[in-house]
Amino acid sequence: MIKTILIDDEPLARDIVKFYLSEHKEIEIVAECCDGFEGLxxxxxxxxDLIFLDIQMPKISGFEMLELVEDKPAVIFTTAFDEYAIKAFEVNAVDYLLKPIDKARFDSAIKKLPSRLNQTENTEAVLDAAAMSPAQSSRVVVKKDGIIKIIPVADINYLEADDDYVKLSTADGAFYKNKTMAFFEQALDAGQFIRIHRSYIINLAQVTKIELKEKDSYVVLLKSDIWLPVSKTGYVKLKAALGL
Incomplete structure (x- = not known):
């Protein structure tokens, strides 16, 4: 038996999926959820083993919710037309159902399940691609001590590489995201965030001073009274960004 959860804020959409699933006795619905918090x-x-996941939901999106799941199940995404998301799905061969959901398309997705149940690599690629979209890149969703927090990117003072994680430093404390510095360098607005060092990305709005520490070695002071090292390449980028 394949255990599945329906996560969608639209009751009608959940009802349609339930109706279609009634013909697939090998799939058991164990829960229904109307938002990402309930889904998590x-x-x-x-x-x-499987979730049907809506993308556009209140509070946090389906993508943001899925990022917080450690052991990801197989996913069939459901969505109203979203050109950016659909491109990500098709490039990474991830199943999606366009609303209103067509039964033939639904049955086709179910047929592919046996080969997809233990493969989550493509889902991870979709999440990375989705995070580059304007809708997703304006905030970062993290989980700390069991609590989900939504951080507007403008509230991030700086980002720091920390083993397999990136530490996001804010006025409310430090939060960790299981991503790479290269990911954030690409996802964040280059006009607002600059990578000054292989281990640091800073929010330009937080810069108060740049000083020469020793020959060809600079440091930058942030409003939070934190000094950070600046590499040679980072110094060139920082000067250009500040118009110096």
Whole structure:
């Protein structure tokens, strides 16, 4: 039996999926959720093999919710027309259902399940691609001590490489995201964030001073009274960004 969870803020959309699934006795619905917060709790509790996940939901999007799931199940995304998301799905061969959901398309996605249940690499690629979209790149969703926090990127003072994670430093403390510095360098607005060092990306709005520490070695002071090293390449980029 394949355990599945339906995560969609539209009751009608969930009802349609339930109706279509009634013909697939090998799939058992163990929970229904109307937003990403409920979905995250249900996934932790039931550990499903498969989820049907809406993208456009209140509070946090389906993409943002899925990023917070450690052991990701197989996913069939459901969405109203979203050109950016659909391109990401097709490039990475991830199943999606366009609303209103067509039964033939639904049955086709179910047929592919046996070969997709234990493959999450393509889903990870979709999440990275989705994070580059304007809708997703204006904020970062993190989980700390079991609490989900939405951080507007403007509130990030700087980012620091920390082993397999990136530390986001804010006025409310430090938060960690299982991404790379290269990912954030590409995802964040280059007019607002500059990579000054292989280990640091800073928010230009936080810069108060740049000083020469020793020959060809600079440091930058942020409003939070934090000094950070600046590489030679980073110094060139920082000067250009500040118009110096």
């Amino acid at each position: 709790k249900a996934i932790t509790q039931h550990k499903p």
